Amino acid sequence: MRLYCLSDDPNVPCFILTVNGRSILLDFPLPIDHLLDYLPIPSPGCLNRFSSLPKYKLLSFNKENNLPQQINELRLLHNQIYVYSPIEFYTLDSNQYDFSLIDIILISNYETFLALPYLFKKYKNLNAQIYLTEPTYRFGQQLMYEIVAYVEQQSKMIQTNNEWKYDSNIFDAIEEQQKDKKLKLFSYAQKLMPCYSIEYVDKCLSHAKVIHFNEQIDLYSSIRASAISSGYCLGSCNWQLDINVNHNQTSKIETSSSQSNLTRFIYMSSSTTLETYSTKFNYDSFINCDYLLLSNLCPLSTIDASINGPELTKKIENILNDHGSVLIPCSSTGLIFEMFEFLTNYFEQINLLNIHMYFISPISNANLSISNAMSEWVTEQRQIASFSGTPPFKHNELIKTKCLITIPSDRLDDTETLINFEQPSIIVTGDVTLR
Known part of the structure; x- marks a missing residue:
């Protein structure tokens, strides 16, 4: 058994585990930290204030070194360089490993497989089976669609030349x-x-291939996998691998066979034991664990929700009382579901009524619909409520009362949308380049 780490960031987990002649890819996320170097691109029909920013000028420009006098794709704002072009991405695959040889891909949650389409584009012969839960599949699909929609939208707004990226002399200058x-x-x-x-x-x-929590999957005759709840988000899981260490061509994991030949390997990523809206963290499998791979851990001691929560709501209250609006950049799935309920309950407590929340995203309607079809993957309390006909989340109720309004990002210049836009309000949008 051999483990390869493909990421230098502990919060961007990506590993390859080779065992019994098989290669298993554990997560393949899309790094996005570099996107903060990009300027936001307004939606079609909106005023583009960034197009007039000064282009970056090279002081070392001269005819002999063949460097451009200015670079259109680099702009200056408060003496800081930003990239003015449709966003682009890089992936964690390395030329040192042939990814076409990957046999199995195990995905922990919908945040950790957004780069997979790049693999299937680059490696034409890649035929690996992907295992993941239904929420991971459904929400991951929507997040990929959202990324594609944003980039297509940006490409309509600006035309750029990317040749500057490939000239190392420009970087040196x-x-x-x-x-x-x-x-x-x-x-x-x-x-x-x-x-x-x-x-x-x-x-x-x-x-x-969509699977359920604790469902046992025979990856091969000597490797059995199970997805166990990690508590992080809807459908998020840690992976348990039971491996027959005395593997040969005829050996096979049998339920009734002796456990002495089995090695238990657990891949733990993006987990929490805190009470959230999703299924609780499952401890049971860790009892007999032989190998534990930890990744994407968060130092909770640096986060005090009892302080940050009231501080946030107090600031929102002050802004709304001053007839201002609040812009909240947030992922289009996950925490946003609880945020709508949390803010609605808070407004009722302080008697701040008739506040509209706008959810702007190409996938706003789809994600809200999907979340209310995920009764199997929420907490026991929400499951019990759903059995009586109550959706696990309050989106439908909020939409009916016009407290929550969804707007596709390509309709921001729509006349009807602008006329009906009311302030003060809360605006939540999932654009990855939004500050």
Whole structure:
């Protein structure tokens, strides 16, 4: 058994486990930290205030070194360089490993497989089976669609030339000129790729097999896998692998066989024991664990919800009372479901009525619908309520009362949308480049 770590960021988990001649890919997330180096691109029909920002000028420009006098794709704002172009991404696959040899892909949650379409685009012969839970599949699919929609939208707004990314002399000149203010993105610039298309999203998902918590899956005759709840979000899981260490061509894991030949390997990623809306963290499998791989851990001691929660709501209350509006950048799935309920309950407590919440995203309607069809994956209390006909989340009720209004991001310039937009309000949007 051998383990390869493909990521240098502990919060962006990606591993390859080779065991008994098989290669198993554990998660394949899409790094997005470099996106903060990009300027936000307004939706079609909206005023683009960033197009007039000054282009970056190279002071070392001269005819002999063939460097451009200015770079259209790099803009200055408050003496900081930003990239003015449709967002691009890099992936964690390495030329040191042939990913076409991957046999199995195990996905922990919908945040950790958004880069998979790139693999199926790059490696034409990749035929790996992907195992994941239903919420991970459904929400992951929507998040991929959202990324594609945003990039297509941006491409309609601006046309750029990406040749600057491949000239190392430009980077050297900028670094010399900027001293310690260079972009982190420069470290990845030559690895950046245009966003994948819907075609490769669908090709990737055609290899997916949806499973339930604690369902035992025979990956091969000597490897059995189970997804166990991690409590992090809807459908998120840790992976338990029971491996027959005395593997040969005829050996097979049998339920009634002796456990002495089995090695238990657990991959733990994005987990929490805190009370959330999703199924609780499952401890049982860790009792007889032989190998434990930990990744994507969060130091909870640095986060005090009892302080941050009231502080946030108090600031929101002050802004709304001053007839202002609040903009909240947030992922289009996950925490956002609880946020709507939390804010609604808070407004009722302080008697702040008739406050509208706008959810702006290409997948706003789809994600709200999917979440209310996920009764199997929520807490026991929400499950019991759903059996009596109450949806696990309050989205439908909020939409009926016009407290929550969904708007696709490509309709922001729609006349009807603008006329009906009321303030003060809460605006939640999932654009990954929004500050």
